[in-house]
Amino acid sequence: MVEPRKDAILERRTHTDRHFDEELRQLHHKLLEMGGLVEKQISSATEALVQRDDALARATIDRDHTVNRLDVEIDELCLRLLALHQPAARDLRLITTALKITTDMERIGDMAVNICERALELNQEPPLKPFIDIPRMVEIALGMLRECLNAFVNEDVDLALKVCRDDDQIDSITHQVFRELLSYMIEDPHTITRGIRLMFVAKYIERIADHATNIAEMVVFMVRGKSIRHLDIVPPSV
Numbered sequence: 001m002v003e004p005r006k007d008a009i010l011e012r013r014t015h016t017d018r019h020f021d022e023e024l025r026q027l028h029h030k031l032l033e034m035g036g037l038v039e040k041q042i043s044s045a046t047e048a049l050v051q052r053d054d055a056l057a058r059a060t061i062d063r064d065h066t067v068n069r070l071d072v073e074i075d076e077l078c079l080r081l082l083a084l085h086q087p088a089a090r091d092l093r094l095i096t097t098a099l100k101i102t103t104d105m106e107r108i109g110d111m112a113v114n115i116c117e118r119a120l121e122l123n124q125e126p127p128l129k130p131f132i133d134i135p136r137m138v139e140i141a142l143g144m145l146r147e148c149l150n151a152f153v154n155e156d157v158d159l160a161l162k163v164c165r166d167d168d169q170i171d172s173i174t175h176q177v178f179r180e181l182l183s184y185m186i187e188d189p190h191t192i193t194r195g196i197r198l199m200f201v202a203k204y205i206e207r208i209a210d211h212a213t214n215i216a217e218m219v220v221f222m223v224r225g226k227s228i229r230h231l232d233i234v235p236p237s238v
Helices: 006-051 054-062 064-085 089-122 133-154 157-187 189-224
Strands: none
Touching: 006 054, 006 064, 006 089, 006 133, 054 064, 054 089, 064 089, 089 133, 089 189, 133 157, 133 189, 157 189
């Protein structure tokens, strides 16, 4: 049996490492592409709701298949990296984190679709009240999404922990919106259907923030190898 030369083994390993690094860069690129698309979906869904734009709502729903396609492509890339390169330690945490991140982003995309569906229903009736709190919730949730993705790319634990703490703002506004809508429904039963649909919208936005928080928690695990999931209080540092 002919033994391969040592320099041939080294060359092959170096080539493999370069290919692995290129696929990791591709993984980062696809994750950011999916994050940008999901962000656009949320913005479009909110605009469709506030502007009572049926056409935009339907276009946003139709575009969800692109989010789903990216979800599948990223999953396949991650599984290929795991199978072919058998990464360990930090690289392994990176790839498994990416697998979880895509799941959360796909569900954020679903929330955008749900907002559009409620918008189409609400547009069949007169507006219940001016939109003030819901756009503010979306602004915070979108900021959390951008920051958790930036934290992932830059391996920034402090930014990830900030996202976790920002989730409290969304929860507080959600409770405020629920109380206000309940007062409308108690005073006038004719507003019940619209009030419930708006409650659903507020809950969808709260879920978007929850998914952003999930991503941030996974970033902390990826960088530090420590899980902060299910902790009642997010530590200032890990």
